[in-house]
Amino acid sequence: MAKYNHKKVESKWHKKWLAEKVYEPDLKNAKNPFYNLMMFPYPSAEGLHVGNMYAFVGSDIHGRFKRMQGFNVFEPIGLDGFGIHSENYALKIGEHPMDQARVSEKNFYRQLQMIGNGFAWNEKLETYDPEYYKWTQWIFIQLYKKGLAYRKKSAVNWCPSCLTVLADEQVISGECERCGTKVIKKELEQWFFRITKYADKLLKGLDKIDWSEKVKIAQKNWIGKSEGASIKFRLTDVTGQKDGKHFVEVFTTRPDTIFGVTFIAISPEKAKFWLDIGWQVSEEVKEYITKALSDRVTRDQNQDKDKSGIFSGISAINPANNEKVPVWISDYVLAGYGTGAVMGVPAHDERDLEFANKFKLAISGAPLVSIEEGIKKSVGKKTTQFRLRDWLVSRQRYWGAPIPMIHCEKCGWQPVPEKDLPVRLPYIKNFRPTGTSESPLAADEKFFKVKCPKCEGVARRETDVSDTFLDSAWYYLRYASVKDKKYAWDQAVTKKWFPVDMYIGGAEHSVLHLLYVRFLAMVFKDLRLTNFDEPFKKFRAHGLLIKDGAKMSKSKGNVINPDEYIKNYGADVLRMYLMFLGPFDQGGDFRDGGIKGITRFLDRVWNLSQTLNLKSQNDNPKLQIVLNKTIKKVTEDLENLSYNTSVSALMVLLNEFEANMESVGKNELEVLAKLMAPFAPHMSEEIFREILKNKKSIHITPWPKFDSKLVKDKEVDIVVQVNAKMRAVIKMPVDSLQKDVEEAAKNNENISKYLTSPVKKVIFVKDKFINFIV
RNA sequence: GCUCGGGUGGUGGAAUGGUAUACACACAGGACUUAAAAUCCUGCGCCGCAAGGCUUGCGAGUUCGAGUCUCGCCCCGAGCACCA
Numbered sequence A: 001m002a003k004y005n006h007k008k009v010e011s012k013w014h015k016k017w018l019a020e021k022v023y024e025p026d027l028k029n030a031k032n033p034f035y036n037l038m039m040f041p042y043p044s045a046e047g048l049h050v051g052n053m054y055a056f057v058g059s060d061i062h063g064r065f066k067r068m069q070g071f072n073v074f075e076p077i078g079l080d081g082f083g084i085h086s087e088n089y090a091l092k093i094g095e096h097p098m099d100q101a102r103v104s105e106k107n108f109y110r111q112l113q114m115i116g117n118g119f120a121w122n123e124k125l126e127t128y129d130p131e132y133y134k135w136t137q138w139i140f141i142q143l144y145k146k147g148l149a150y151r152k153k154s155a156v157n158w159c160p161s162c163l164t165v166l167a168d169e170q171v172i173s174g175e176c177e178r179c180g181t182k183v184i185k186k187e188l189e190q191w192f193f194r195i196t197k198y199a200d201k202l203l204k205g206l207d208k209i210d211w212s213e214k215v216k217i218a219q220k221n222w223i224g225k226s227e228g229a230s231i232k233f234r235l236t237d238v239t240g241q242k243d244g245k246h247f248v249e250v251f252t253t254r255p256d257t258i259f260g261v262t263f264i265a266i267s268p269e270k271a272k273f274w275l276d277i278g279w280q281v282s283e284e285v286k287e288y289i290t291k292a293l294s295d296r297v298t299r300d301q302n303q304d305k306d307k308s309g310i311f312s313g314i315s316a317i318n319p320a321n322n323e324k325v326p327v328w329i330s331d332y333v334l335a336g337y338g339t340g341a342v343m344g345v346p347a348h349d350e351r352d353l354e355f356a357n358k359f360k361l362a363i364s365g366a367p368l369v370s371i372e373e374g375i376k377k378s379v380g381k382k383t384t385q386f387r388l389r390d391w392l393v394s395r396q397r398y399w400g401a402p403i404p405m406i407h408c409e410k411c412g413w414q415p416v417p418e419k420d421l422p423v424r425l426p427y428i429k430n431f432r433p434t435g436t437s438e439s440p441l442a443a444d445e446k447f448f449k450v451k452c453p454k455c456e457g458v459a460r461r462e463t464d465v466s467d468t469f470l471d472s473a474w475y476y477l478r479y480a481s482v483k484d485k486k487y488a489w490d491q492a493v494t495k496k497w498f499p500v501d502m503y504i505g506g507a508e509h510s511v512l513h514l515l516y517v518r519f520l521a522m523v524f525k526d527l528r529l530t531n532f533d534e535p536f537k538k539f540r541a542h543g544l545l546i547k548d549g550a551k552m553s554k555s556k557g558n559v560i561n562p563d564e565y566i567k568n569y570g571a572d573v574l575r576m577y578l579m580f581l582g583p584f585d586q587g588g589d590f591r592d593g594g595i596k597g598i599t600r601f602l603d604r605v606w607n608l609s610q611t612l613n614l615k616s617q618n619d620n621p622k623l624q625i626v627l628n629k630t631i632k633k634v635t636e637d638l639e640n641l642s643y644n645t646s647v648s649a650l651m652v653l654l655n656e657f658e659a660n661m662e663s664v665g666k667n668e669l670e671v672l673a674k675l676m677a678p679f680a681p682h683m684s685e686e687i688f689r690e691i692l693k694n695k696k697s698i699h700i701t702p703w704p705k706f707d708s709k710l711v712k713d714k715e716v717d718i719v720v721q722v723n724a725k726m727r728a729v730i731k732m733p734v735d736s737l738q739k740d741v742e743e744a745a746k747n748n749e750n751i752s753k754y755l756t757s758p759v760k761k762v763i764f765v766k767d768k769f770i771n772f773i774v
Numbered sequence B: 001g002c003u004c005g006g007g008u009g010g011u012g013g014a015a016u017g018g019u020a021u022a023c024a025c026a027c028a029g030g031a032c033u034u035a036a037a038a039u040c041c042u043g044c045g046c047c048g049c050a051a052g053g054c055u056u057g058c059g060a061g062u063u064c065g066a067g068u069c070u071c072g073c074c075c076c077g078a079g080c081a082c083c084a
Helices: A006-020 A050-068 A084-093 A097-114 A130-145 A195-208 A213-223 A255-260 A268-276 A283-298 A350-359 A371-377 A475-479 A491-497 A513-526 A562-569 A571-580 A592-611 A621-639 A643-659 A666-676 A681-691 A738-747
Strands: A033-038 A072-074 A149-159 A164-166 A184-193 A225-235 A247-252 A263-266 A309-317 A324-330 A341-344 A381-386 A405-408 A412-415 A449-451 A458-461 A502-506 A538-542 A544-547 A587-590 A715-722 A725-733 A761-765 A769-773
Touching: A006 A571, A006 A681, A033 A050, A033 A475, A033 A491, A050 A072, A050 A502, A050 A538, A050 A544, A050 A562, A050 A571, A050 A621, A084 A097, A097 A562, A130 A149, A130 A412, A130 A475, A130 A513, A164 A184, A184 A283, A195 A213, A195 A225, A195 A381, A195 A513, A213 A513, A213 A538, A225 A255, A225 A371, A247 A263, A247 A341, A255 A371, A263 A309, A263 A350, A268 A283, A268 A324, A283 A309, A283 A324, A309 A350, A324 A350, A341 A350, A562 A571, A562 A592, A571 A592, A571 A643, A571 A681, A592 A643, A592 A666, A592 A681, A621 A643, A621 A666, A643 A666, A666 A681, A715 A738, A725 A738, A738 A761, A738 A769
Parallel strands: A033 A072, A033 A502, A263 A324, A502 A538, A544 A587, A715 A769
Antiparallel strands: A149 A164, A149 A184, A225 A247, A225 A309, A225 A381, A263 A341, A309 A324, A405 A412, A405 A458, A449 A458, A715 A725, A761 A769
16 A cells, blocks of 8 residues: 655645646636635745744635635735835844845745645745835826825824834724834824725725625724814913914814803814914913923823813903803824814713813712704804824835835925836845835935936935735735736726635734725725725635643744645645644634544545555445445535534544445545645645546546435434423434424433323424423 | 624534534543553533433523523623714
8 A cells, every 4th residue: 555655645646736727717718717726925034934924824725615616716825015014034144135035935935836726926026126016106106106105294193113103003902013112292293094995985885795704893993983063162262362263173072062062172273273372371380381382292191091181371262152162282182083172071081071070170960961952052063073084005124115205305206207217226235224214215326316306306206115914905906917927907807806715814914904905995996996896705814723721932932834734644644734723714723632533534535546446436325424424515615614523524524434444436536635635735636646547637637516315314313301301312203294203212211201191282393303291 | 982702521613492512622440561652442511329410601581492592791802993
């Protein structure tokens, strides 16, 4: 009996699959396209993380299943290699990011090859390839032309370790998404994308896409739509003249509480703005404003929720009842949300209550009115506010796509002419972040010294690079047109393949990548560059993989290196084990001991293929039923990504085969091989082609069909209860009538002894269950 | 604080309101072996000699019947966090 040599078998099929183009769909002419996409990796660290492997295998299994169901599956792969993540790693090991990219690329592609996924290798892409980022820059220009990319000075997130600004989405609980350092605020002029323009659309679109519910909820909360009213309060004094001509406008979701207003609170930023236009206040108030503003910059945003504040010295008039209320300046009022001012209603808002208690402001007992009346009485205006802020896209780092803009003293900001793209990232020796709020590219005169595209005068090229999340916000479009020199994506191909049919990735990208991608897709549609506004029809988040009950981390030294496991056990074992750990959407606990179960299973499958008599005919009706049931179960489970239960169904099938070896023949082996092909593509192929002597790859042969007449047993176990307590299990022919089951049950001695008093009621469920109430 | 997931044997985990603990790991006993590993067979929720009883974080409820539905708690994980 030939022993199974996973190394030989796996590398043999890798070569053949490539040569036979098993996983290369005809992108132009495919009849039945299915775009199966997985989030591409950051190729930065020591190699591919087993967590990536887990996600990729889970995605690949779905793709292989769809391919066998007759779809032309497109399953591309690439590297999200630009960005802080890769650059930080290069810095850490003392290599130049541009050199390191080539090393990481080779290693990653080797590992991705080893795992045996059905990737369309001809379409691979890397975001740091000038042929790719040329189009990233082109996209930036399209947004700029439509007024969706703009510069603005504001208090932005700054990571003191990565030495760059960050988008709001990249600050996780007050810390830098990449390095975990506490983020501070800095007042800087930066490039933004106007994602807020699409806030409502981003929210509404969620209703029509089939995505993991938790991701939709996270996006909904992040967008944070609030409906309410803006109400103007007349001020008694702002500029020193007691003219009453000035107003403060507040936003509230509770106009019904208008009569309970006991104070107005404005943000320090708004107060500063008033100062700048001539507001006269005491020195004490000025000091408070200065301090509050500087605290905003340095304060740890995660702690210290203690509210501070000061009475400004002026009052405002409640338009609903003409009552005078004091105007306070407080740090609990955010500058970037609503109008930067709130009406204080301590009776109905916890924060207002806390503030009122601290500063002894009186709580009003005024009654509520209806929302409509509140708005009417206060002459307010119905408005909607979003929590979402514009996407800050510029970064003061080296390893990214240069922002394709040029600044001319005379003509202002000018986009780089499209014919001049790409703006190549130069190879500069000193690529370290500077910390001066400027990119290291600002030290490269050859790079930034350019002519103005408009007046040809002396101008300066933008030296910031764009956020990595811009690279990854459109990569799925490029995959299908990766060879196109003329356009970012080919119209005909795009029409055929998009939107993506199935996207699989991590839920940690809920309000990062997954939000940005949707935004840009909507922009592309509006620019008539595509014909769809939601990029992914279906998205499923996979769970987190842990090791022996703990999170994997380098510091704990419990990070799994997939290479070792592939070497020792083979890719098929690793794939199948990863899927068997637990529900794919919930993750699982990787324990070395558990691998044995899968190793044994695949060994037994191999032994079966070596020892059975291929000429055997299956004349065993029970085995036929098990076989058909398994086909049904695995088919349904693969559709739902319930991988752990399909593996267990395959195990049950193997157990049955082994117990009925005389009935297991060519057909049975072929069905087993096909059902396990998505999980263990190498061994399945070996069995299908070398033992069963098929010419074509198993991965492009039709998925087994089940006979719906054969998924039901001929005889079923019926649970018999007396007063809802189980007393017996009886075997009955399938579809037995109530009267027959009743009779059989009553004749059962376990039952008859409980039926001493007359039966009051019988509850019967066909083929399952009968309950006598006495 | 708010919003999502979860809580089932020694462990990972199965269960359209209808036999809770499938499948696997670990463990124990046996076979094979000079021996070990591998492999194969048997057992394996708890109490009990048994008959039987108990068991899905805790407490109520709906139902003939609840791991599953409803309400109130407790614990764990993830996300958001002064968004007015």
